[in-house]
Amino acid sequence: MDHDLYSYSIQMQRFLEAQDKRIMKLEHELKRLTDELTEMKNKPPIHVDRIEYKFDQLKVESLDGTLNIGLNPNDLNNIDEFAVNNQPIQPGPFLFPGREIVAQEIYHDILSGLEEMIRDTEAQLQITLESSYHDFMRQDVERQLHQRINMYFDNLSHAERSPQQRENVKEKITEKVKSDIQKAIIQFITHSRSETGGNPNGV
Structure with missing residues (x-):
């Protein structure tokens, strides 16, 4: 115990x-x-005192860049270059009632004539592509077409920025985009031939 x-x-x-x-x-x-x-x-x-930002006092000395239009995925040399060096700033987006309708009209007009454009280019270059190449080009153009159309809308001059210029604007943008596509198709077909040592379908 x-x-x-x-x-x-x-x-x-x-x-x-x-x-x-x-x-x-x-x-x-x-x-x-x-x-x-x-x-x-x-x-x-x-x-901490109040912080004020005076944006109107900012000055851009130079702005450089590149835009790859992308219609030819196998050729990165197909680049449009834009530079702003002490030049007036481009106008803002071109907005007017019906812009989206006009953009859609341009979009459908170009796509409806794309196959003919490809075949005409083949005839011009005397090169015949397989149908799979046509499908590939169409898909790539279709994927980027809206962006390209809108880019040309936004770069119109002030004089063209009115509903009265609608038809002229539509024709102008359609021709510019078709020209871009035409150049891209030529480069794509030429590049395809150089890669295969002849026509892609062996013709």
């Missing part, structure tokens, strides 16, 4: 010592945190 009591008292003493150490550690940590909080309170507050 005395042995059990002695063992219990030893365990209790050890427990109290551990608790005492734990309390001291917590008190030390509390003091440190209190000191840090007091120090932060005594620091002067940070004041």
Whole structure:
């Protein structure tokens, strides 16, 4: 019995010592945190004045870039280059009632005549492509046609930016886009022949 009591008292003493150490550690940590909080309170507050951006004072000295029209995926040399070097900024997007309708008309007109354009180019170059090449070109043109049409809309002069010029604008943009496609088709067919050492279909 005395042995059990002695063992219990030893365990209790050890427990109290551990608790005492734990309390001291917590008190030390509390003091440190209190000191840090007091120090932060005594620091002067940070004041940020109002920030103003004067965009009208910005000046662009030069802006260079390239635009890949993408109608010929196998020939990265088919690139139209645009540069703005101390030149007046182009007018903003050409917006007027019915612009989207005109753009759709141009889109469908060009796609409806695309197969004939490809065959005429084949005849001109005396190269005959397989039908799979025709499908490939059509898909690529169709994928990028809207973007190309809108680019020409947005680059019209101020004089052309009126509903009264609608038919003239439609004709002008149609011819420009057709010209771009024609050049891309020629490069594509020529490139296909050089890769195969002859006509793609072996003719």
